[in-house]
Amino acid sequence: MDETGERCSTGVPGLDQVLHGGFVPGRSYMVSGRPGTGKTILGMHFLLEDPENALYVAFEEREKDIRANAAALGFDLGDVTILDLSPDAESFQSRMHYDVFEPPDVEEDITQHVVEAVDDLRPTRVFVDPLTQLRYFAPDDYQFRTEVAGFMSYLKDSDATVVFTTQPMPNMPDADLEFICDGSMDLGYAAKGRTLTVTKFRGSGFQGGIHTMRITSSGIAVYPELVPTVRSREFDADTMSTGISEMDSLLNGGIERGTVTVISGPSGVGKTTTGSQLMSAAAEHGGRSVIYMFEESTDTFTHRSESIGIPVREMMDAGTLDVVEVEPLAVSSDEFAYMVREEVEEKGTKVVMIDGISGYRLSIRGDDDELVRELHALCRYLRGMGVTTLLVDDVAPITGDFQPTSERISYLGDNILFLRYLELHGEINRAMGVLKMRTSDFERTLREFEIRSDGLHLGDPLTGLQGVLTGTPEYVEDRGE
Structure with missing residues (x-):
């Protein structure tokens, strides 16, 4: 594995250490977890490493709510472009009436808006939150996976590093999405509190284990599980x-x-x-x-x-x-x-x-x-x-x-x-x-x-x-x- 190349920082304290320097540029990464585990906050950290060249594709929250939530954490998303495709976004509703269009038509319209935004901005970082929202617009799972694979392939061909979130449900797991990404991590809970676990990371090694994650008033911090190593610092054994x-x-x-x-x-x-x-x-x-x-x-x-x-x-x-x-x-x-x-x-x-x-x-x-x-x-x-x-x-x-x-x-x-x-x-x-x-x-x-x-x-x-x-x-x- 080549770990000598340039890395794309996650923006999350401690997470770059787990990933041996950060994301590999131009690849896609899945962040999975139940509601409230910190997926969106992790995405904000990622975008704010290069805000002027960042695109936030919002499928669930409205733009004004996203910016308000970010401000509460001290994040300034002023330079981040937010494409609001949430179901209740007025601008989106005026273009696409869910009660008129059939699901395939809605999915095609959504994809077109993302393509236009990417072509206009040429972002280096893209955050899609949550990608699983598209499942509701596909006629079946096969069509959903096909469309998502094409969507991710297009974003990667634009040389953007992509982070997308998923929300697994009992009747709709997200394991089938791991095949389209280059890396995945799971946010959850354990006896020691919030946790982050990397489950896949193509093209690089990473630090395995269940790492502690904390959400504070200023965002997320990851505390890598300590791995003992052989002697790495010289000292006088007096x-x-x-x-x-x-x-x-x-x-x-x-x-x-x-x-x-x-x-x-x-x-x-x-x-x-x-x-x-x-x-x-x-x-x-x-x-x-x-x-x-x-x-x-x-x-x-x-x-x-x-x-x-x-x-x-x-x-x-x-x-x-x-x-x-x-x-x-x-x-x-x-x-x-x-x-x-x-x-x-x-x-x-x-x-x-x-x-x-x-x-x-x-x-x-x-x-x-x-x-x-x-x-x-x-x-x-x-x-x-x-x-x-x-x-x-x-x-x-x-x-x-x-x-x-x-x-x-x-x-x-x-x-x-x-x-x-x-x-x-x-x-x-x-x-x-x-x-x-x-x-x-x-x-x-x-x-x-x-x-x-x-x-x-x-x-x-x-x-x-x-x-x-x-x-x-x-x-x-x-x-x-």
């Missing part, structure tokens, strides 16, 4: 210090750049604080970091961090750290992945922290299999870009049987740093340990740690205790005595 010597000892010097670290533990044990300490240390060594807060407000996080001496606000002012508050019920996993890609590819972000997996799970709107699949793709992408990734993972048990991570998440981490509550002498204490490091050895002991007003502190290894992982350890005698 070790990033945590900024705390005792934690560095646990981690055999720190965390290797470009790896994924899971910070796990029960609620309130200090996972986010530990993560923010690592982000602070990363900022001191240069490079930009970003924290995505799924479960806490930016103000609360900033206040908590500042109260223990982690200079979050100072780093934000210096541009080395950004804290982004994410509402998981309002953002799909595809939209979130798109946000992360912008940070990494456009702003050069080196460290990403997701706080936390429980909140991120809500954006998936699926089961645990979907969660693992989406997180796997995201982590593979970040690892391939040389980004150091921190995942904050909340595990349910406060004490009792040790659970290093939430279900099926552990394999994602190159490193697993776990936090644990301990009951010692009737007091609640905390411990930190390392369960896994793929790239190096690590300290096998646990260390007690505290969160004080001047930061995070770790103690000496807890070598005189057994049963630490149960949450209720006991002191043991020194076996050397």
Whole structure:
């Protein structure tokens, strides 16, 4: 397939990426979907890429309604030529009385008006909305397909790139129209919201999958499904210090750049604080970091961090750290992945922290299999870009049987740093340990740690205790005595 030629932009943010650059010029494309899925808005985006050479053939809506709807989205169709062939258009009714002409005569008259408009304007872009309206004027399906094929062939011979919409009905599917076009896409709905799926694209590859689409007050945006790739950005695989010597000892010097670290533990044990300490240390060594807060407000996080001496606000002012508050019920996993890609590819972000997996799970709107699949793709992408990734993972048990991570998440981490509550002498204490490091050895002991007003502190290894992982350890005698 030749993907090196010039492309015709769709005008829709994100869709050109799915189509590997946009439409192939001079070809025809079908956009299918139920009413309200955004087909007409997509067509407006397409026309506004070259409005002075654009023709809008309207079979359903009146011109004044089209322009009013476009204006509500901030679209100026002033330079777009609109051929109003809607059934209730006064100009159309004065030329063609549906109650007088037989359907074949009406169809022929409609085609003639389109031909005249194309010959006069010589457009480079044509949008037909919806093409299936012509079905009502054809005596049978064979005649409809024949006329539509000739119609599309004429438009393509005029060197125009054509986009047409269809509205499938239970008794009138539109699958028979795919044979006349060079590409097709379907707009619909899924658990994650509005979706766009490319089903055919002649002469080029495209990104498959079900992509998230959002309609806003300014039009359509497409968020391509994230596809992990092999390493695509060079980086120095050195070790990033945590900024705390005792934690560095646990981690055999720190965390290797470009790896994924899971910070796990029960609620309130200090996972986010530990993560923010690592982000602070990363900022001191240069490079930009970003924290995505799924479960806490930016103000609360900033206040908590500042109260223990982690200079979050100072780093934000210096541009080395950004804290982004994410509402998981309002953002799909595809939209979130798109946000992360912008940070990494456009702003050069080196460290990403997701706080936390429980909140991120809500954006998936699926089961645990979907969660693992989406997180796997995201982590593979970040690892391939040389980004150091921190995942904050909340595990349910406060004490009792040790659970290093939430279900099926552990394999994602190159490193697993776990936090644990301990009951010692009737007091609640905390411990930190390392369960896994793929790239190096690590300290096998646990260390007690505290969160004080001047930061995070770790103690000496807890070598005189057994049963630490149960949450209720006991002191043991020194076996050397």
